[in-house]
Amino acid sequence: MVSKRFLTAGAALGAAALVLSGCAADSGSPTGGGGGGEDEISGTITVITQRTDIVDTVFQDYKAQFEEKYPEVTVEFEAITDYEGEIAVRMNTEDYGDVLLIPNSVNPDQLSNFFEPLGTVEELSQKYRFMSEEAYDGQAYGIAITGNTNGLVYNKKVWEEAGITDLPTTPEEFLDDLRAIKDGTEAIPYYTNYADGWPLSQSDSNRGAMGDPDYSNTHVAYSDTPWAEDEWHGIVDGLLFDIVAEGLSEPDPLTTNWEESKNLLGSGQIATMLLGSWSITQMQDAAEAAGGSAEDIGYMPFPYQVDGTFHAQVGGDYKNAINVHSEHKAAARAWIEWFAEESGYAFDQGGLSPLVDGPTPETLGDFEAAGVEYVEMTPAVAGEESFEADVVSASEIDLYGPVYRQKLVDIARGAADGTKESYFAELNERWAAARAEVSAG
Known part of the structure; x- marks a missing residue:
């Protein structure tokens, strides 16, 4: 499972294709709360998912439950491993299922080109959380499959074996702990998942660690130096560089x-990975499969405090949406509402409910014990919803993806020229130039 927001290298290329060739939505498509191309909830719908691991098991139970409630609908699933890369290519046609997850390659001002509007953010926010995250001009286009917070998943037994008893509160303390793990255990202290790429992007969803819900609207795209030492990307990417440079990560990131990696962390061969909270249940399953216990798996906040308090960003995972070209929009709408309200997916996966009054998962007990304060980021200012995405595009720095971070890892391990300081200076220079270009445009 992969959490929003990230881009694989393939998706980054797909994003450019989408910008160039996205077809405009039919102006006659229904809007508001309807979201249906016909009144009757019937027909065969294709639901595209990234959950290749449970599409043949858990999702078959969902199918049976949904079809019992809506006997005139048949649900077919299509699971994609490289979801971002493949779906970006398919969305240059009209053939991308009836229900799909909104990929990161679609900028806010492009949403109506590809997806059916579901209603206003104001209206839908009475029932669902995170509605402003895939919205434009007050219209919402997707409902979250689950909600996540962000931090580091770790094997408690390994950390205890290294003699660590307290959570690190600074990047420096975190490095000290990884050094202790390297010296005192057989485990790899930190795992980047470099080759798959997308896990490297998980850090961008941790901006809430700065403790400011307005951070994205006052920093990042509103700063010429996001990689300064006291800015989020400078902090988190700087920590990644130091981890790799000191040999505290996997010896060969290319493999x-x-x-x-789930099996390795579950069995204690890896100590720590930076991932969204969606990963907790998967690591717990891996621990049990390795003969351990789900209790071996812990979840800690990013090692940074503001006024002595940890903060963690909360937000929606991928959003279920309706293909604007679907011939069975009423059935598709019924599926995404049922999935959010009745499937139990979010709770079962240890996620935050997409429902305003939904249950809190037991998997976040570690955050409660650590006194973590949750931060839900303030939506972009009206009229500037695409500003950051436009800067990302103009700078050719895949802020939501792995490519620039993979280069950072390469520099840190001596496989590419440069230093942390020179690379951050280059990123800041490109970012500032892109900001000026987008602002002038």
Whole structure:
């Protein structure tokens, strides 16, 4: 499972294609709360998912439950491993299922080109959380499959074996702990998942660690120096560089494997990974499969405090949306509402409910014990919803993806020229130039 927001290298290329060739939505498509191309909830719908691991098991139970409630609908699933890369290419046609997850390659001002509007953000926010995250001009286009917070998943037994008893509160303390793990255990202290790429992008969803819900609207695209030492990207990317440069990560990043990394962390061969809270249940399953216990898996906030308090960003995961070209929009709408309200997916996966009054998962007990304060980021100012995405595009720095971070890792391990300081200076220069270009345009 992969959490929003990230871009794989393939998706970054797909994003450019989408910008160039996205077809405009039919002006006759229904809007508001309807979201249906016909009144009757019937027909065969294709639901595209990234959950290749449970599409043949858990999702088959969902199918049976949904079809019992809506006997005139048949649900078919299509699971994609490289979801971002493949779906970006398919969305240059009209053939991309009836229900799909909104990919990161679609900028806010492009949403109506590809997806059916579901209603206003104001209206839908009475029932669902995170509605402003895939919205434009007051219209919402997707409903979250689950909500996540962000931090580091770790094997408690390994950390205890290294003699660590307290959570690190600064990047420096975190490095000290990884050094202790390297010296006192057989485990790899930190795992980047470099080869798969997308896990490197998880850090961008941790901006809430700065403790400011307005951070994205006052920093990042509103700063010429996001990689300064006291800015979020400077802090988190600087920590990644130091981890790799000190040999505290996997010895050969070119051979990492996401699925195998779950088994390695669950069995204690890896100590720590930076991932969204969606990963907790998967690591717990891996621990049990390795003969351990789900209790071996912990979840800690990013090692940074503001006024002595940890903060963690909360937000929606991927959003289920309706293909604007679907011939069965009423059935598709019924599916995404049922999935959010009745499937139990969010709770079962240890996620935050997409429902305003939904349950809180037990998997976040570690955050409660650490006194973590949750931060839900303030939406972009009206009229500037695409500003950051436009700067990302103009700078050719895949802020939501792995490519520039992979280069950072390469520099840190001596496989590419440069230093942390020279690379951050280059990123800041490109970012500032892109900001000026987008602002002038």
